[in-house]
Amino acid sequence: MMRSNFRGIDLKAMAGALSLAAVIGGFVSSAHAQQGHAAPGQMGFQEPVTAIAREIQSFHDLLLWMCVIISLFVLALLGYVMVRFNEKANPTPSRTTHSTVLEVAWTVIPVLILVVMAIPSFRLLTHQLVLPEADLTIKVTGKQWYWSYDYPKDQGDFGFDSILKTGADLKADDIRLLSVDNEAVVPVNKTVRLQVVGADVIHSFVVPAFGIRVDAVPGRLNETWFKAEREGLYYGQCSKLCGKDHAYMPIAVRVVSDQQYQAWVAEAKKKFAATPSSSDFADNAAIRQ
Numbered sequence: 001m002m003r004s005n006f007r008g009i010d011l012k013a014m015a016g017a018l019s020l021a022a023v024i025g026g027f028v029s030s031a032h033a034q035q036g037h038a039a040p041g042q043m044g045f046q047e048p049v050t051a052i053a054r055e056i057q058s059f060h061d062l063l064l065w066m067c068v069i070i071s072l073f074v075l076a077l078l079g080y081v082m083v084r085f086n087e088k089a090n091p092t093p094s095r096t097t098h099s100t101v102l103e104v105a106w107t108v109i110p111v112l113i114l115v116v117m118a119i120p121s122f123r124l125l126t127h128q129l130v131l132p133e134a135d136l137t138i139k140v141t142g143k144q145w146y147w148s149y150d151y152p153k154d155q156g157d158f159g160f161d162s163i164l165k166t167g168a169d170l171k172a173d174d175i176r177l178l179s180v181d182n183e184a185v186v187p188v189n190k191t192v193r194l195q196v197v198g199a200d201v202i203h204s205f206v207v208p209a210f211g212i213r214v215d216a217v218p219g220r221l222n223e224t225w226f227k228a229e230r231e232g233l234y235y236g237q238c239s240k241l242c243g244k245d246h247a248y249m250p251i252a253v254r255v256v257s258d259q260q261y262q263a264w265v266a267e268a269k270k271k272f273a274a275t276p277s278s279s280d281f282a283d284n285a286a287i288r289q
């Protein structure tokens with residue numbers, strides 16, 4: 001046990017050194033990204049499949065470059081001061097105490113930098129928070145320790161639990177700690193509105209490839225949306241410490257064609273006939289309208 005802990009620490013340190021190397025040597029972005037989940041050794045983000053995820057990543061890239069440039073600039077200034085103005089090189093220091101030009105410059109330039117950051121930041125926030133007209137709504141409930149999905153009356157009126165696959169249930173193409181028994185299924189190129197709530201404690205519904213992250217809070221209905229542009233199976237994980245099995249309640253969303261979606265709905269209606277979508281779902285929808 002101890003041994004594996006030490007190995008874990010070593011790996012972490014190595015990863016830190018590697019990511020630093022990546023920053024210095026030009027950013028390794030999503031070159032290794034595999035669709036829908038992180039790949040071993042991957043650095044950077046997962047490949048985005050929504051406009052929001054792309055926007056998040058380009059905003060991140062912009063900020064990172066700005067941080068790098070500012071850090072290098074400050075480092076260069078420090079280096080210059082150390083060499084040029086040390087006691088030996090500069091025995092009689094200047095008595096200057098004020099420079100209007102400098103003071104205006106180091107006030108105005110940072111303000112301009114903040115404006116450059118603020119504009120894409122607010123644009124992104126607006127895109128995330130102003131929900132477009134939704135093609136379908138799914139209610140997501142975080143529970144200790146799994147997710148439940150409810151499809152409303154106009155989408156078949158059923159609900160089901162999505163539980164981590166373990167042991168013998170894991171098939172060859174499943175991914176350990178990510179694959180679940182029942183995936184949420186949505187049609188491609190459709191705007192999906194998610195209503196997210198917690199049943200017991202606070203969970204957080206996150207799918208990196210969609211660029212969504214929303215807390216599942218008991219007694220509070222949160223909303224987010226996504227429009228997946230590519231078919232595939234996309235994974236996420238609960239991202240708020242929610243108890244002992246926090247690490248074992250993954251999110252799996254399968255994006256399929258319209259036809260496949262209709263077929264899945266027909267099948268799911270039969271499969272989950274015993275569990276109609278939770279009644280407060282309809283109430284919540286009514287309150288919104």
Ligand SMILES: [Cu+2]
Pocket residue numbers: 142143145202203204238239240241242246249
């Ligand atoms: Cu959780």
